Amino acid sequence: MLARGWVVILALLIHYCNYCDSYTQFRLGRHALERRKWGTPVLAGKNDENGLGDDVVPDPERNCKKVEFTNEGIGGGEDTRKGPEDLTDRFKYSVNALMGLYDPPDGATDNEQSNKDSFAISNALLKFPVEVEFVAVGVGENFSSLCVDAMRPLLLSVYGKDYDFEYEEVPRGAKYTKFKTKQRIENAEVLGRLYAALDSVEGLKFKY
Helix, strand or coil: CHHHHHHHHHHHHHHHHHHHHHHHHHHHCCCCCEECCCCCCEECCCCCCCCCCCCCEECHHHCCCCCEEECCEEECCCCCCCHHHHHHHHHHHHHHHHCCCCCCCCCCCCCCCCCCCCCHHHHHHCCCCEEEEEEEEEECCCHHHHHHHHHHHHHHHHHCCCCCCCCEEEEECCCEEEEEEEEEECCHHHHHHHHHHHHCCCCEEEEC
């Protein structure tokens, strides 16, 4: 009785091994195995018994390419993602704020816009003079012209009548227009007043 049990177990093991071997041959055999590598993937040859012979051929429809993010954009080179550095900067800003380094002068209102003579946050974070890119998106055929009209008087009063105002207009579909300009800003007050001027433009949806 015991011997018969061992025979049954042995038969089951043989059957299981045959099943595994058949499955492996199915996956690795002539049934179009695909081997993927970085670079050019290949397909198993049709006449190769194991699917791993010398007659492997490139598969032009399934090219894979390794992509790296670099200082020059997408390509080869060093990975320049700066998560840890960004976290370090945020930590330094938080510590400086807790130490009161960004606090407004004594007697000044602790608000970025309520007192035009005290732009505490901008003064603390930016080193003036600085070049700032203003972007506004809105509706209307004359949206960009309205943005220019809102910003130009202030810039002329600061830099004089010969100041050259350059901007870029980018259509966004049939309805929206993107207005973009880079300006050299001398202090935080001018920066705040320019953003306030954009707030007054008719048709403005958002700005940054």
